[in-house]
Amino acid sequence: MNAITRERSLVQIALYAAIIAAMGLMPKFELPFGVPITSQSMGIMLAGVMLGAWRGAAAVALFLLAVALGAPLLAGGRGGIGVFFGPSAGFLLCYPLSAFVAGLLMQGLRSRAVLPSAFLAAVVGGILVLYPFGIAGLSLLGGLSLADAAKACLIFIPGDTVKAVLVALIAQTVARGLPEALLSRA
Amino acid sequence: MISLYLAQRTWAHRLPAWLKLGALAILSLLVTPLDSLPVMMALLLAALVLYAALGREAVRQIALLRPLLPLLVILFAFHLWSGDARLGAVSVLRILGIVMIANAVTMTTRMDEMMDAIEPLLRPLALFGVAPRAVALMVAMMIRFVPLIFALWEALNEAYRARTGRRGGWRLLAPFCIQTLRLSNHVAEALAARGGAPRANRR
Numbered sequence: 001m002n003a004i005t006r007e008r009s010l011v012q013i014a015l016y017a018a019i020i021a022a023m024g025l026m027p028k029f030e031l032p033f034g035v036p037i038t039s040q041s042m043g044i045m046l047a048g049v050m051l052g053a054w055r056g057a058a059a060v061a062l063f064l065l066a067v068a069l070g071a072p073l074l075a076g077g078r079g080g081i082g083v084f085f086g087p088s089a090g091f092l093l094c095y096p097l098s099a100f101v102a103g104l105l106m107q108g109l110r111s112r113a114v115l116p117s118a119f120l121a122a123v124v125g126g127i128l129v130l131y132p133f134g135i136a137g138l139s140l141l142g143g144l145s146l147a148d149a150a151k152a153c154l155i156f157i158p159g160d161t162v163k164a165v166l167v168a169l170i171a172q173t174v175a176r177g178l179p180e181a182l183l184s185r186a
Numbered sequence: 187m188i189s190l191y192l193a194q195r196t197w198a199h200r201l202p203a204w205l206k207l208g209a210l211a212i213l214s215l216l217v218t219p220l221d222s223l224p225v226m227m228a229l230l231l232a233a234l235v236l237y238a239a240l241g242r243e244a245v246r247q248i249a250l251l252r253p254l255l256p257l258l259v260i261l262f263a264f265h266l267w268s269g270d271a272r273l274g275a276v277s278v279l280r281i282l283g284i285v286m287i288a289n290a291v292t293m294t295t296r297m298d299e300m301m302d303a304i305e306p307l308l309r310p311l312a313l314f315g316v317a318p319r320a321v322a323l324m325v326a327m328m329i330r331f332v333p334l335i336f337a338l339w340e341a342l343n344e345a346y347r348a349r350t351g352r353r354g355g356w357r358l359l360a361p362f363c364i365q366t367l368r369l370s371n372h373v374a375e376a377l378a379a380r381g382g383a384p385r386a387n388r389r
Contacts, residue, residue: 008374010383014324015370018331022339025332050363066325069300070292072189073332076253080190080292081207082285085214087257142261143221143277145268152264166356173360181367 009055012183016047016059017066021073040075041130042163044095045122048102049171052184057100064092090137094130101125106171106184114182118171122164127157190247190292196240198294203303206291214284221276229283236290247293254285301325319384327373338365 020043043063048056063073072079074092084092102125109117131153139149175182192199198206217229237244258278265274295303301322308318342362346354377383 004374004378007378007382008371010320010324011327011370011374011377012367014327015331015366015373017324017328018335019366021328021332022335025336062321062324062328065321066328069297069304069325070189070191070295071297071329072250077250078253080289081210082288082292085284085288086254086281087261138261141218141277141281142264143273143280144261144264148264148268152260166359170359170363174363177360178364178367181364 012051013055013059013062016043016051016056017063019043020047020060020063021066021071024073024075025077039163041091041095041126041160042167044099044130045102045126045164045167046170048099048125048184049106049118049121049167050174050181050183051099051103052107053100053103055183056103057096060096060099064095085141087138087142088134089141091130091134093137094133097133098125098130101129103184110185114175114185115168115172119164119168122167123161126164126167127160131157190250190289191296192240192243192247192293194241194243196244196294198240198290201294203295203299206295207300207303210288210291213287217280217284220280221273223272223276223279226276226279226283230279230286233283233286233290236287240290240294244290244293247289248286250289251282251285254282258282315385317384323383334369335366338362338369 020040023039023043026039044060047059050056051059067073067079067083068081070080074083078086083089102121105121105124106117109120131150135146135149135153138144138152139146142149144152171182175185180186217225220226237248258281261281262271262274262278265271265277292300305318308316308321311318311321339358339362342358342365343354346352346358
């Protein structure tokens with residue numbers, strides 16, 4: 001690996017970690033029926049889809065590290081070690097794996113069209129992989145049965161599906177405008 | 187940004203970070219398997235006493251727990267609905283107590299002290315050629331990038347508004363990704379020109 005490639009990877013990881021943070025600080029918008037969408041989990045999908053497995057997971061892990069160190073960067077301005085003991089700890093701790101799987105799929109489907117593969121990667125990484133861990137975490141920390149915990153999490157799935165669509169649209173636009181920016185396929 | 191950290195030094199600031207983190211880890215392992223209501227009430231009481239002992243500024247920080255409240259209300263409602271209000275109270279009290287105590291650690295430990303305390307945990311990363319100091323650099327870079335990203339977004343938004351009279355919203359995401367990539371390439375070049383990021387010694 002030549003020198004500048006290494007620096008470039010490190011900076012891109014830091015940049016995507018910052019994008020995830022910035023998404024958490026943006027005001028949240030609401031779906032019909034009052035289901036809130038925070039953009040933060042979209043940042044997780046985006047990191048995986050755009051950066052690929054390893055760098056995507058590293059970006060998410062770096063973001064969580066900064067939160068654990070005390071930066072109030074989680075949606076709603078939360079931060080500190082406390083968030084890893086809250087009801088959504090299972091989701092948080094699974095975020096790096098989520099981005100990793102999304103990135104892996106994106107790399108594996110590199111010969112396919114960007115839009116459907118990015119959507120698939122975001123759904124598998126950001127929903128199918130994420131929710132079992134999130135539900136298990138809520139069940140463990142909140143003392144709920146798995147079925148109840150699952151019910152409590154289901155209201156977020158429509159929002160997360162919308163986010164996966166947005167991630168796919170972004171990936172496609174970026175792939176058209178500046179193909180080398182889609183690092184998972186570069 | 188509202189940081190948890192208390193600028194005004196208290197007795198807890200003087201304790202070493204590893205001690206606070208270690209105590210928190212042990213406490214959380216101890217209370218997680220328990221489901222006795224008196225123990226959880228004692229935990230919350232202990233958290234409140236801790237905040238009181240840290241001073242008025244610390245007590246004011248309790249307001250920062252507000253985003254957690256809807257989640258706890260939903261959690262309690264679920265327990266109530268499945269007919270076990272006691273277990274609901276135990277769960278809510280446990281989460282509230284341990285989150286408050288964990289926040290107290292964050293409130294009284296500077297970010298660089300925290301970084302130093304977890305450095306031993308980052309050492310295995312050297313196997314992948316990542317130096318702990320490079321991680322510290324990346325944390326600093328990331329935090330510097332956040333306001334930069336907002337400025338970039340604002341610039342794109344204003345340009346869009348000038349053209350159309352409407353807010354850009356999600357339409358700006360793609361040009362934004364491209365702009366940020368350009369930014370990161372510039373930073374990488376600047377970093378390489380100054381000798382590059384710290385490397386792990388692989389001797």
